[in-house]
Amino acid sequence: MQALIVSNVLLWLLLIATSLVMVGLIRQIGVLHSRIAPAGALMMDKGVEVGQPAPQVTAADRSGRPVNIGYAGERSTLLFFLSPTCPICKSLLPAIKAIDRSSNDLDVIYVSDGDPAAQEKLIADAGLENSHYVVSPEVGMTFQIGKLPYAALIDAKGTLKAKGLVNSREHLDSLFETQMLGSSTLQEYLKTQSESPRVHTPS
Amino acid sequence: MIDPIFSTAAALALSVILASAASHKLRKPHWFRRQVNEYQLTPPLLTSAIALALPVTELLAATGLLWETSRPYAASLALALVAAYALAIGINLLRGRHDMDCGCSGPAMRQPLHPILLLRNGFLGVLALGALIPAFERTTSVHDNFIMIAAGTVAILLYTAADLWLVYRPLLLKLSGDK
Numbered sequence: 001m002q003a004l005i006v007s008n009v010l011l012w013l014l015l016i017a018t019s020l021v022m023v024g025l026i027r028q029i030g031v032l033h034s035r036i037a038p039a040g041a042l043m044m045d046k047g048v049e050v051g052q053p054a055p056q057v058t059a060a061d062r063s064g065r066p067v068n069i070g071y072a073g074e075r076s077t078l079l080f081f082l083s084p085t086c087p088i089c090k091s092l093l094p095a096i097k098a099i100d101r102s103s104n105d106l107d108v109i110y111v112s113d114g115d116p117a118a119q120e121k122l123i124a125d126a127g128l129e130n131s132h133y134v135v136s137p138e139v140g141m142t143f144q145i146g147k148l149p150y151a152a153l154i155d156a157k158g159t160l161k162a163k164g165l166v167n168s169r170e171h172l173d174s175l176f177e178t179q180m181l182g183s184s185t186l187q188e189y190l191k192t193q194s195e196s197p198r199v200h201t202p203s
Numbered sequence: 204m205i206d207p208i209f210s211t212a213a214a215l216a217l218s219v220i221l222a223s224a225a226s227h228k229l230r231k232p233h234w235f236r237r238q239v240n241e242y243q244l245t246p247p248l249l250t251s252a253i254a255l256a257l258p259v260t261e262l263l264a265a266t267g268l269l270w271e272t273s274r275p276y277a278a279s280l281a282l283a284l285v286a287a288y289a290l291a292i293g294i295n296l297l298r299g300r301h302d303m304d305c306g307c308s309g310p311a312m313r314q315p316l317h318p319i320l321l322l323r324n325g326f327l328g329v330l331a332l333g334a335l336i337p338a339f340e341r342t343t344s345v346h347d348n349f350i351m352i353a354a355g356t357v358a359i360l361l362y363t364a365a366d367l368w369l370v371y372r373p374l375l376l377k378l379s380g381d382k
Contacts, residue, residue, distance in 0.1 A: 012357075026371065030370070
């Protein structure tokens with residue numbers, strides 16, 4: 001009798017624990033949903049094609065030093081197009097700074113356009129005093145940037161490796177992912193995967 | 204006549220669920236007034252009165268369920284409330300208003316009307332019936348009391364899980380483009 005009572009109490013406790021876990025898991029579905037909910041519409045792409053040599057531009061940074069974009073060099077370059085009037089750009093700045101800090105073979109160049117006073121405030125707020133910060137509409141026009149925040153990745157040989165609208169840290173990371181995989185777009189990657197019979201792709 | 208374990212466990216669970224529903228409605232009176240209006244069942248003049256009367260009734264039933272002497276009255280009150288809510292949902296479903304907010308899970312979560320909500324109210328009705336049917340007299344041991352509380356807790360947790368599931372289901376369906 002004693003054993004039955006103990007077993008019964010234990011089973012009830014375990015049932016409560018199981019229900020708690022279930023509530024927790026279902027809550028996580030909601031959290032996950034808010035993470036993957038649609039972020040923005042796709043847009044038509046213009047400008048230089050990925051895989052082609054990037055346009056070569058030289059612009060002056062804040063202190064008047066020339067910054068070369070698109071020339072062959074020792075390091076690859078990440079161009080981040082932003083504007084003081086774009087709130088999503090500001091929310092991405094910590095992620096860009098983290099990428100800048102963590103990689104040795106990458107130069108990050110911030111390309112902006114607009115009112116000088118607003119630029120200074122943005123630089124002070126985000127702590128970008130020591131970064132390459134270019135205020136030049138020409139660079140944006142050369143790369144034909146229509147929407148912000150936009151990022152372009154140029155390798156050491158001066159080839160445009162990846163580019164795209166970046167709304168989140170995941171979008172930014174995907175630029176580096178495309179460079180690593182050697183395919184400029186996800187569609188191209190899937191195509192090469194399905195053409196090679198040795199690699200298994202989930203269908 | 205049923206065993207007191209069923210009666211007390213059902214009363215406990217229903218009491219907590221009603222109290223939580225009443226607290227949503229009393230803390231966000233503007234939201235609930237709009238919600239009552241949304242259902243388009245009562246004359247606009249009475250909206251404020253109904254928006255106040257419903258949570259107060261829920262609170263009364265929740266408190267009454269806790270004592271054995273007042274339990275049958277409180278359980279009948281709860282049963283009437285649940286039936287009224289089910290009727291309101293049913294009428295609006297018949298009107299074809301599948302997009303309106305149910306207001307079932309508090310102001311933080313929007314949830315469109317769906318027939319499955321009637322099933323949810325059915326579960327609450329079963330709890331109310333369990334508390335309403337008279338229990339036979341027997342001495343309850345410590346173990347009996349433990350089972351009452353444990354069963355009540357599990358019922359509340361399952362209700363919460365099912366409720367969240369119902370809230371998230373339309374969101375996920377929208378993501379996959381099925382609806």
